[in-house]
Amino acid sequence: MEQKKDKKIKTAEKETAAIKLPLFTLKDLATPAKINWCPGCGDFGILMGLKNAIVELGIPQHELFLISGIGCSSKTPYWVKLYGYNGLHGRALPFATGLKLANHKLTVIVVGGDGDGYAEGGNHFMHSCRRNINMTYIVFNNQVYGLTTGQVSPTSEKGFRTKATPDPVIEEPIHPIALAIASGATYVARGFAGDMQHLKKLIMDAVSHKGFAFIDVLQPCITFNHLNTFDYFKQRVYKLEDEQFDASNKIKAFEKAQEWGNKIPIGVFYKESKATYEEQVPALQKQVLVKQSLDVKTQMENVMKDFM
C-alpha cells in the first residue's frame, strides 16, 4: 500500500517537472507608462507580437535589451519591462553594435520606423547586415513618418501624398527585403501587424537565429497613411510557407523580394548559417568585454610609447 503511494507521488512529481512553466508572463512585461499611440495604430499588433514572443522564448528579462531610435515605433522600449534605450533618430543600430561588443551574451532586439531605419539610419542598416552581428532588427514599416505628422519616407509609394507632403512622391521606393539580402543579412523576413500570431513566430525565429536577423513589418499608420491601410494589406498578403518557399536559395529570395503590388509575400525570404561578427573578434573569445579586467596603466603606457 505504502509502495503504491510512493510510486504515485513520484509519478506526479515527474509530471510536474515535465510541464515547462514560463519564467514570466505578459503581466510581468507591463510598465507603468501610458501608451500614447493613436487608437487602432498597427504598432499595437507588433507590440503584442513582440511581448508574446519574449514570454514564449523564456529568455530571462535581465538578459534582454530593447533598443530604438526616434519615432512613434521607437517609443516601444517604454512599454516593455526589459533593459531598454530610446536613442537618437537613425542611430539605434550603432548603439546596439556597441552594446553587443561590450556584452555579447545579451540578447539584443532593435526596433524603429522606416524613416529611422531606411532614411536617417540607412547607412547603418547596410553595414549591420554585412557584419552579421548577432541581434534582431524589427522595422515598423508604415511607409510614412508618423511622429512628425506625415512626411514621406523611403518606402512611400510613387504617387503617395499626405497633408504634410501634398505633392505626390516622384521617387521609386526602396525594397528593404532585397536591400537586406544584398547587404548580407543572414535572416530576412517580412511580417504584418494585422497577423500577430504569425509575427510572434517570426520574432521567435529571428531572436533564435545566430546572426543579423531582420524583420520588416507592414504596419498601417491609420492617421497619416490612407493608402497602405489594414484592408489594403489584408487583401494582398499571403504566406511564403504556404507555398513551401525555399528560404535557403539566395537568388530565389532576391527574386521574391521584388514582388509588391496585388500580391505581397510575408514570412521568411532568406536564412543562412554563418559565423557572427562577435565570434570572429579575438578579444571577445575569452570572456565578455565588460567582465575583462583593464590594466589601464600598462595600456596607456603602451599607447604613449607608440606616439613617442
Ligand SMILES: Cc1ncc(C[n+]2csc(CCOP(=O)(O)OP(=O)(O)O)c2C)c(N)n1
Ligand atoms: C537627426 C534627426 N532628424 C530628424 C528628426 C525628426 N524626426 C523625429 S521622428 C522622425 C521620423 C519618424 O518616422 P519613422 O522613423 O518612420 O517612425 P514612425 O514615427 O513612423 O514610427 C523625424 C524625421 C530627429 N529627431 N532627429
Ligand code: SF4
Ligand atoms: S501617427 Fe501613425 S504611426 Fe504614429 S501612433 Fe499614430 S497611427 Fe501610429
